Amino acid sequence: MAPVAMAYGRVCVGLLLGRAAPCLRALRVLSGMTVSQGTRDYNPKQMAIREKVFNTIIGCFKRHGAETIDTPVFELKETLTGKYGEDSKLIYDLKDQGGELLSLRYDLTVPFARYLAMNKITNIKRYHIAKVYRRDNPAMTRGRYREFYQCDFDIAGQYDPMIPDAECLKIVYEILSELDLGDFRIKVNDRRILDGMFAMCGVPDEKFRTICSTVDKLDKASWEDVKNEMVKEKGLSEGVADQIGEYVSMQGGMDLAERLLQDPKLSQSKQACAGLADMKQLFSYLQLFQVTDKVLFDLSLARGLDYYTGVIYEAVLSQMIQAPVVAEQNGALPGDEASVSVGSVAGGGRYDGLVGMFDPKGKKVPCVGVSIGIERIFSIMEQKAEVKKVRTTETQVLVASAQKNLLEERLKLTTELWNAGIKAEVLYKKNPKLLTQLQHCEETGIPLVAILGEQELKDGVVKLRKVASREEVDVPREELVEELKRRTSKLP
Amino acid sequence: MAPVAMAYGRVCVGLLLGRAAPCLRALRVLSGMTVSQGTRDYNPKQMAIREKVFNTIIGCFKRHGAETIDTPVFELKETLTGKYGEDSKLIYDLKDQGGELLSLRYDLTVPFARYLAMNKITNIKRYHIAKVYRRDNPAMTRGRYREFYQCDFDIAGQYDPMIPDAECLKIVYEILSELDLGDFRIKVNDRRILDGMFAMCGVPDEKFRTICSTVDKLDKASWEDVKNEMVKEKGLSEGVADQIGEYVSMQGGMDLAERLLQDPKLSQSKQACAGLADMKQLFSYLQLFQVTDKVLFDLSLARGLDYYTGVIYEAVLSQMIQAPVVAEQNGALPGDEASVSVGSVAGGGRYDGLVGMFDPKGKKVPCVGVSIGIERIFSIMEQKAEVKKVRTTETQVLVASAQKNLLEERLKLTTELWNAGIKAEVLYKKNPKLLTQLQHCEETGIPLVAILGEQELKDGVVKLRKVASREEVDVPREELVEELKRRTSKLP
Structure with missing residues (x-):
């Protein structure tokens, strides 16, 4: 099976009227990589x-x-x-x-x-x-x-x-x-x-x-x-x-x-x-x-x-x-x-x-x-x-970092949020870029980011950012969970 | 298939160790009245x-x-x-x-x-x-x-x-x-x-x-x-x-x-x-x-x-x-x-x-x-x-009547409750006995009964009864929906 055939494999089922049958046969070659006729996956x-x-x-x-x-x-x-x-x-x-x-x-x-x-x-x-x-x-x-x-x-x-x-x-x-x-x-x-x-x-x-x-x-x-x-x-x-x-x-x-x-x-x-x-x-x-x-x-x-x-x-x-x-x-x-x-x-x-x-x-x-x-x-x-606008997750907060070497801090904070019942994600990278983390929020509709940075750690605060308005506010570390509970209880 | 065999049909599958096979054959006679081996219904x-x-x-x-x-x-x-x-x-x-x-x-x-x-x-x-x-x-x-x-x-x-x-x-x-x-x-x-x-x-x-x-x-x-x-x-x-x-x-x-x-x-x-x-x-x-x-x-x-x-x-x-x-x-x-x-x-x-x-x-x-x-x-x-204590419905109110010939009034009130998003039931009988209606609440765990009676209709009120405590209070007909919304929002 050539990859080019694969690329339009799904499309042709729908579009090539009257040619569906040979097209389906072609798909069949992919050793079970398709669904059976008349059924579908839900994405x-x-x-x-x-x-x-x-x-x-x-x-x-x-x-x-x-x-x-x-x-x-x-x-x-x-x-x-x-x-x-x-x-x-x-x-x-x-x-x-x-x-x-x-x-x-x-x-x-x-x-x-x-x-x-x-x-x-x-x-x-x-x-x-x-x-x-x-x-x-x-x-x-x-x-x-x-x-x-x-x-x-x-x-x-x-x-x-x-x-x-x-x-x-x-x-x-x-x-x-x-x-x-x-x-x-x-x-x-x-x-x-x-x-x-x-x-x-x-x-x-x-x-x-x-x-x-x-x-x-x-x-x-x-x-x-x-x-x-x-x-x-x-x-x-x-x-x-x-x-x-x-x-x-x-x-x-x-x-x-x-x-x-x-x-x-x-x-x-x-x-x-x-x-x-x-x-x-x-x-x-x-x-x-x-x-x-x-x-x-x-x-x-x-x-x-x-x-x-x-x-x-x-x-x-x-x-x-x-x-x-x-x-x-x-x-x-x-x-x-x-x-x-x-x-x-x-x-x-x-x-x-x-x-x-x-x-x-x-x-x-x-x-x-x-x-x-x-x-x-x-x-x-x-x-x-x-x-395009339908959200597929309900995540409320992404725990992000502004510099390298903060994975431990991110995982610790995420654990606190999970344990408090807040829907939270963290990227599975040791040192993700801040931009990558913010893009993840934009793409999946996560409304809040809790950003950890070296300065914030020293000051005992976390930067809380609203993704839509880009507003940022420093929240004392020990008040963060309560503050997030308050904010997320108002989310849809 | 004699009804007596039916009566213990389900039980014997579980209890008569080593005798499951003949018992299953007996069930089979009921022209498809059982489930297939290794599967079950959820009640x-x-x-x-x-x-x-x-x-x-x-x-x-x-x-x-x-x-x-x-x-x-x-x-x-x-x-x-x-x-x-x-x-x-x-x-x-x-x-x-x-x-x-x-x-x-x-x-x-x-x-x-x-x-x-x-x-x-x-x-x-x-x-x-x-x-x-x-x-x-x-x-x-x-x-x-x-x-x-x-x-x-x-x-x-x-x-x-x-x-x-x-x-x-x-x-x-x-x-x-x-x-x-x-x-x-x-x-x-x-x-x-x-x-x-x-x-x-x-x-x-x-x-x-x-x-x-x-x-x-x-x-x-x-x-x-x-x-x-x-x-x-x-x-x-x-x-x-x-x-x-x-x-x-x-x-x-x-x-x-x-x-x-x-x-x-x-x-x-x-x-x-x-x-x-x-x-x-x-x-x-x-x-x-x-x-x-x-x-x-x-x-x-x-x-x-x-x-x-x-x-x-x-x-x-x-x-x-x-x-x-x-x-x-x-x-x-x-x-x-x-x-x-x-x-x-x-x-x-x-x-x-x-x-x-x-x-x-x-x-x-x-x-x-x-x-x-x-x-x-x-x-x-x-x-x-x-x-025994698990509730299988979420009904909040039963709309009941104390006398005969009140079906129309019951259906009208139930419609109002449904339209207001309140979970409500009404018995499908023209003239059910009040006792039957109260028993239905006890059996299924419905916490509230709205009782219509001739006197109540004349007075423009509905009797609202808590099933557990038997407390009753007359609520003006036009305030009932709001009162029930208030009360049911507190229910689990």
Whole structure:
């Protein structure tokens, strides 16, 4: 591998559209010096942004009284079997090296349901932030990461209808507002309304789920394309498809739920009526939670996963960002979905049957939850944060010296600062130049320097310098720790 | 699967020594309702303890000015190849589902070296906290977890000798002190001293690493057993083994390094002298860092991994805990190593050659680092923390009602509290009993209750109750948020 190829090795993954494959092969020669396809490292600046985003999200989850749990990164293969429908082909399996058959977790919801059943837990409000794994075919779904974070919040338990569901939406609202990502909408619908609507329009029972998947494409495809799939691929009559078309174009709030309860067709479906009555109830709680300005009852929202049984929702950012650049910086493949639109950043719903699939007696535990899709939020935050200015350490003071032969004094003082809980650094050189030490502060954003010099040592003082203003003041050696404690307690 | 078997399903893994296998098979029948062997879930109480431990460790890393990075959970198989010697057989491979050959990371050090080489980074001080994976054979190594956390701190870069090395030891000292795990010792040695000693005792060059592995067993085995292995399995003469035996019984501080520099045999080895001179230098910095009271120069310390090139160290807790109980609670297999002694809780050393293995020109980046083994620390902390008293949420106020039909008022008030950043909960029942609400506070440790009642609504007040003392006071409705902000700012 020639060093020149190395130099642009990373860049070409992102930039040479259509030539990614040979380029990846070239990288491969470097005996394992790259990451695997669809994964990425987080550098210190990305980690600083990630920490900020996580703190906001975890802060919200804690404000709502949630506990947290953790589960292993791999589960027994059978735990995941039969939970994801067609998407099962995207599950990563581990090699059979003797012993159990294992798979990497595909989401956090199935491990949560397994955890509840295994420990016989019937009610809990928990969050779980962890990475999940999907062998997405880059040629098909275009560069979603294969390893990505999910931030899940779920409420399990038998409660009065729609109160926990409304809290999940409140949480999405709070998090997206606090992260300050621009305007957003939270679309809600209900699987029972969709199913009732399908039944009343004349869709055969066995086609509910597959027609649901087709409707789910409406956020990316036109009605013509969706109708085409319904008629030509899924075998609905044009009349049936057109009736569905009328419904899925409807959007509104509590008023729409009320109107549809009077709809001659829908009102004949018990399921649809149950869903619509709950939707009214949901909106009444959302009003109390002061979030109705961003919530939209949208009959075209379907969600892909099989396990939802009631309310479903999805949050979408209005802002379109110049995603290709960000995606490439992160090592995503060209043609990334994010380059089209930011799209959905959170989704979830009610799944009352999943825990029962793990219980020997089929005992159900009703659950509702939401998953925040953090990768897209990272990309936006990275664009917003002028990345150059993001600090990657929290160091408050650099202990520096103005002359040679002061290493011992520097280490002694640094020790005092560490022992007092002050975040301090010292350069690992016996005789660093003062300029080098000051440059280190400028580059990494350290706000204060404690400078030791021969004269200062004689006088029993330390020169304390503010990096930004270059102000200097002599502080008696024995007062330095207290003075620094005072000053650093005011730092961000 | 009968429910009765379920009921003791978890327990039997830990308790029925020698009968674990059939018991595990019985669990297997539950169609994926258990976790895979050697892994475990963390429940909310364990997570609360884990968060506390991580905060201490991360706080220390940040105090020393470290940045953080993250890498994918799997690497290209070739990245890990040839880095772990005999332990390579413990690496988890992913199934070949078409595409690249992947393996789960075995530690955080090799991915760190890959990251440095790939991004051409020549100096960084970073920490990385993440799970690593080892297919330990339970029959052999007795129940170490197969998925476990490592907390790594490393300093990469060309610096003046022993300053970064000393800071790593300072960090171990600070963390173990702050976690308050009882007395501990940090043993240090140097690969060059070991190699020089082997050479001078007459061990053939090609046997250095294998004899090193044998010496490494001295913390668990007697000298007789170790000598036996050297002579009978590794083919050393008894005379050579006895010479080694004399050295590896030596322990001390800087004085020992000075004495050995005069040792007629060792002083003939250039390598050993370099290591001993550095050891003296190291101790002089450790004195400035005020940590020599716990650090011991110990010639029997060898460390297993191949990639160390200089200073090596290992921290050991003096305290012997009743580990079997804890280990079983955590789902570890019987006969867990922890049941013998707590043993090592941190280890590391200098590895100046590893980054060069990933660079096309073999360009080296000197590194030194330490890895904190968190699982054992968790076990001890779990025992120490009277687990029943550990809070798993941070909720400050429960919004409760004294009579029926006050759900709307409760939700409205809760919304106000959330919007003001106060951590608040409300029960998801339309008409919960006051007693039920107060019991929820007692059980989960919520310190305050805001009680709404018909009389209070009429009077425009809310009854604020301290759960612990049962003190109650009426607060005007419009002053409640401010009053709660005042009170909760004082809460831990």
